[in-house]
Amino acid sequence: MATPYEKRRQRKLFLTLVLPAFAGAVALSLVAISQTQVYAYAPSTMPTRQELGTREVRLAGLVAEGSLRTGADNQVAFIVTDGVADVPVTFTGILPSLVAENEGVIAQGKLGSDGVFTADTVLARHDENYEAPEVMKALEEAAEKQAEY
Structure with missing residues (x-):
């Protein structure tokens, strides 16, 4: 004990x-x-550069129509919008194939002092109901055959 x-x-x-x-x-x-x-913001809720400091954030919204520009050396520029506010984005690299105008996008990077968001990573946003084109075609063909009978 x-x-x-x-x-x-x-x-x-x-x-x-x-x-x-x-x-x-x-x-x-x-x-x-x-x-x-890493916090995510919509363009209308994006804090100022002074509030963010050097913090890396995500910017989520739609690629504005007519804003997607591709330059030399894989330089890409576009505007992310949420219908209320717009944020210009620059990215160096190859964009995912699903990134297009009027489609959802998530960009991760830093907001510059000039108000331009410099993205290190760009991701395409899509809904959870995505189906492969081959599956959609097969379903449409099956529906057509069923309608014939």
């Missing part, structure tokens, strides 16, 4: 070693989470 002195010693050991280690692990986890967190 442990004496009161040994119990006190175990408690001291716990408080001086285990508790600070646990607190340090929690603090490191919170810092890592805050640094990797």
Whole structure:
């Protein structure tokens, strides 16, 4: 059986070693989470450059009609809109094939001091009801055959 002195010693050991280690692990986890967190904004809710600082964010909306421009060296420029506000976007790279005018897009990057959003990554947004063109064609053909009978 442990004496009161040994119990006190175990408690001291716990408080001086285990508790600070646990607190340090929690603090490191919170810092890592805050640094990797990326917020998403629509053009009408996008904070100013001063509010964002150097923080990387996501911009989600539609590619405005007539705004998609492709230049030399895979330079792409377009405007993301939500019907209320517009944000010009630049991107260097190859766009996903589903990115088109009047289609949904998500751009991840930083807002420049000139108000232009510089994207590192561009993703196409689509609804959850997407079906492959081959499947759609087969369903249409089956519906036509059924209508014939």
